Amino acid sequence: MGEKKLMxxxxxxxxxxxxxxxxxxxxxxxxxxxxxxxxxxxxxxxxENGTFLQAESEVGAISMVYGAASTGERTMTSSSSPGISxxxxxxxxxxxSELPSVIVNIMRGGPGLGNIQPAQGDYFQSTKGGGHGDxxxxxLAPSTVPEAAELTFESFDLADKYRIPxxxxxxxxxxQMMEPVELPSPIDPSNLPDKPWATTGTNGRDxxxxxxxxxxxxxLKSINLDLQEKYEKIRKREIRFExxxxxxxxxxxxxxxxxxxxxxxxxxxxxxxxxxxxxFRPITLWPFPDERLAELSESLDTVLTVxxxxxxxxxxxxxxxxxxxxxxxxxxxxxxxxxxxEILEEVKHHx
Amino acid sequence: xxxxxxxxxGFGGQGVILTGKIIARSGMEEGLEVTWLPSYGxxxxxxxxxxxxIISSKLIGSPVVNNPSSLIAFNEPSLDKFGASVxxxxxxxxxxxxxxxxxxxxxxxxxxxxxxxxARQLENQKVINMVALGAWSHAxxxxxxxxxxxxxxxxxxxxxxxxxxxxxxKALEKGYAAAD
Numbered sequence: 308m309g310e311k312k313l314m315x316x317x318x319x320x321x322x323x324x325x326x327x328x329x330x331x332x333x334x335x336x337x338x339x340x341x342x343x344x345x346x347x348x349x350x351x352x353x354x355e356n357g358t359f360l361q362a363e364s365e366v367g368a369i370s371m372v373y374g375a376a377s378t379g380e381r382t383m384t385s386s387s388s389p390g391i392s393x394x395x396x397x398x399x400x401x402x403x404s405e406l407p408s409v410i411v412n413i414m415r416g417g418p419g420l421g422n423i424q425p426a427q428g429d430y431f432q433s434t435k436g437g438g439h440g441d442x443x444x445x446x447l448a449p450s451t452v453p454e455a456a457e458l459t460f461e462s463f464d465l466a467d468k469y470r471i472p473x474x475x476x477x478x479x480x481x482x483q484m485m486e487p488v489e490l491p492s493p494i495d496p497s498n499l500p501d502k503p504w505a506t507t508g509t510n511g512r513d514x515x516x517x518x519x520x521x522x523x524x525x526x527l528k529s530i531n532l533d534l535q536e537k538y539e540k541i542r543k544r545e546i547r548f549e550x551x552x553x554x555x556x557x558x559x560x561x562x563x564x565x566x567x568x569x570x571x572x573x574x575x576x577x578x579x580x581x582x583x584x585x586x587f588r589p590i591t592l593w594p595f596p597d598e599r600l601a602e603l604s605e606s607l608d609t610v611l612t613v614x615x616x617x618x619x620x621x622x623x624x625x626x627x628x629x630x631x632x633x634x635x636x637x638x639x640x641x642x643x644x645x646x647x648x649e650i651l652e653e654v655k656h657h658x
Numbered sequence: 659x660x661x662x663x664x665x666x667x668g669f670g671g672q673g674v675i676l677t678g679k680i681i682a683r684s685g686m687e688e689g690l691e692v693t694w695l696p697s698y699g700x701x702x703x704x705x706x707x708x709x710x711x712i713i714s715s716k717l718i719g720s721p722v723v724n725n726p727s728s729l730i731a732f733n734e735p736s737l738d739k740f741g742a743s744v745x746x747x748x749x750x751x752x753x754x755x756x757x758x759x760x761x762x763x764x765x766x767x768x769x770x771x772x773x774x775x776x777a778r779q780l781e782n783q784k785v786i787n788m789v790a791l792g793a794w795s796h797a798x799x800x801x802x803x804x805x806x807x808x809x810x811x812x813x814x815x816x817x818x819x820x821x822x823x824x825x826x827x828k829a830l831e832k833g834y835a836a837a838d
Contacts, residue, residue: 313692484694
């Protein structure tokens, strides 16, 4: 770890990726993630074997990710909501071909062209298969700039470990805001474990084939079963969450990313008025921390989900909590960010 | 220190964004937790740019504030937009070069300083933001003049603008003195 630097979320994510050994970055510009691409344009060429390429489109960029990831090199793309929608076909292919890769989504208001304000409307798209077929991404949701750097750095290890595309899901607020960051020390990608499946040239060995195509039904079924087995392993091992004051609170708030940090301030305001608000923050949106949430809800009356969307993660919360507690929802949409006092007002309706 | 939040607002080009960054940077150098959040998108309508800087000795939750501890208003639209939102006991530092009259804001202290006149005396209109920041330091005591000079110096040097440190230091001092 080095000294603290004041960085934008977009910049911190880009630099963390380079330090994690990412050597291929392909993207097409879009607000509010433009500084990420800018940082890569400035700094990737300074790195040995670093490739920065502004693609002709988002579809081009994700296809370049497929190609570069096939060689086993650490590869990333980034965009914001409408751009991520364009990448969905490629993401399904990456999942089908089991290619380790990192996709960053700095979400903005939708649907459609929407606007450029912070939003969380892409939860469904990220966690429930935005593209076709039965697949999952590991989805990591940072709620601060330092955490955005940390999770991006780790996402490359997760991608390699499980041969899976990993999504870092943040929003315009995390992307645009500045906070002090202590960046991890850079790794040397040539020291990473070998990837015997990668297409690195057939000199002395049989060709490796990377594809997501299997004509026979039995054949494709067995590929799908293998994928599901892998997802089950990830569900068992990789769930992450943060808990604040969850021991016997008056109400438990479930929130991810930007909303979770606003909820921290709501918790502080609540304390002054004698209301004890606990916070449960899923860090992995997939796999979702369902068992722990179920366990917590045993002794609670109300589990309130707050999101910057019309109610998406709340479905996973309800599947976890079942009938153990009330599960109301409060959301802001269209790029509107809920304020701490608005969250506290909502809390008061339920305690 | 308790969480101290400042909204900096003005016309695009008045150095509003940099002012907020220097508050955050100076706070960080003092060992505090800091956040800096720019406005982007539709908020630009009407020609104002603004950002929010928060400094605190504790972990900062929301980087968005409804009721800031202080406001630096470079122009009238900024005062109109944020003046009434400043919390009780807070401080408004306003640019009296461009804002002739202002309403009373109850228990909020208003500190008028002529940013543009003072910058003119220094023969550099670009330093109006550091005049403002110097005045803010004196009026709020949230960060010392020395802390801001250090944060400004580091910020400018890192972006290759080291030759402007001296005039900006003077601007901070003049602004500080003017808020007496």
